[in-house]
Amino acid sequence: MQYKIWNGASAIVIKDNSVLMVRAKNSNSWSVPSGEVEVDETAKETCIREISEETGYEAKVVKALHTKNTIIKDYKVTTQYFLCEVTGGAIQYQDPDDEIEEISWINSSEISNIIHAYPEDQEIIEKLLLSINS
Numbered sequence: 001m002q003y004k005i006w007n008g009a010s011a012i013v014i015k016d017n018s019v020l021m022v023r024a025k026n027s028n029s030w031s032v033p034s035g036e037v038e039v040d041e042t043a044k045e046t047c048i049r050e051i052s053e054e055t056g057y058e059a060k061v062v063k064a065l066h067t068k069n070t071i072i073k074d075y076k077v078t079t080q081y082f083l084c085e086v087t088g089g090a091i092q093y094q095d096p097d098d099e100i101e102e103i104s105w106i107n108s109s110e111i112s113n114i115i116h117a118y119p120e121d122q123e124i125i126e127k128l129l130l131s132i133n134s
């Protein structure tokens with residue numbers, strides 16, 4: 001099978017023991033802000049843009065975390081994850097793709113109780129919350 005290539009970036013934004021997450025329309029699952037790397041854009045730039053577009057917050061990348069490689073349908077997906085920090089702004093529904101239904105700060109005690117759009121992200125988020133709090 002010939003796979004199409006998709007490169008993206010995901011932002012794990014932590015503040016006050018909570019993670020910034022979004023829920024898409026017609027979905028019960030949550031994810032961290034993320035999206036496709038556009039032409040002439042780095043993964044870090046994508047990360048910052050997606051935070052702004054999906055949540056209204058301005059942010060900066062604190063550090064690169066890891067890269068996830070997977071296959072979804074007929075795509076080879078490579079997603080770079082970054083730990084980010086809010087530098088300004090406020091929750092604002094301004095997603096140009098009009099896919100976001102809800103934006104929320106999910107606290108550490110709720111992370112294991114929500115449905116994750118990408119279940120493999122849950123463990124990473126939980127470990128980050130633990131490391132920041134220890």
